[in-house]
Amino acid sequence: MSEAPRLDRRSFLRGRIAPRPEAVRPPWSREATITTACTACGACAAACPQHIITPDADGRPAIAFSSECTFCGACAEACPEPVFDLTEPAFPHVAAIGAQCFAVHGIVCQSCGDACPEAAIRFRPRLGGPALPEIASDRCTGCGACIAACPAAAIATRVPAEAAHA
Known part of the structure; x- marks a missing residue:
């Protein structure tokens, strides 16, 4: 909200x-x-x-x-206050790739995949253009390595539907 x-x-x-x-x-x-x-x-x-x-x-x-x-x-x-709960998952979010991604616009870039420590970003080949990144939500930890590495600022966070209702 x-x-x-x-x-x-x-x-x-x-x-x-x-x-x-x-x-x-x-x-x-x-x-x-x-x-x-x-x-x-x-x-x-x-x-x-x-x-x-x-x-x-x-x-x-x-x-x-x-x-x-x-x-x-x-x-x-x-933290001196009860703000952190180490029994919960670290982040409720995962990475999401937006429309400003270079690969979507025909420019070869795999910076996000190279930076991802969990190998949660794979590249789907396509005819006539560079491979498109896809995020495996079940492998993404939300660490932000891909966000920091993206030269197009095309990656943001989103809360998956199953986590939003938990």
Whole structure:
């Protein structure tokens, strides 16, 4: 569920009347626990060796996939609040390839597949053009390695239907 747009005067004058996109939260945390338990102390961001945890507009942790999550657990260890649940899957999302993918437009690129540590991205050959990437959702860990490697910024995250109803 996305956040309602802010319609105060400052947001209107700055052109920020669209709803904020839903943030990707650190591994083993969910939006509900971030909202209720996170104090925005920044301990998880400081502990992240990959430097991919950054504060969102409210100062709470969000992932910016400039590199991949290695699932080291440093963020969970550093957090003084009950935000992280290591019994849950690390991320509820998987990667999804968008229409701006170079291969879709006839340009050979396999950066995402080369970067994927789980080999969750395969390339389906096609006549008259480069192979198209396909993501095996059951193998994708949501680590973001492909997002960081994509030169077209064509990869985003999505929550699979079965995970959204869990």
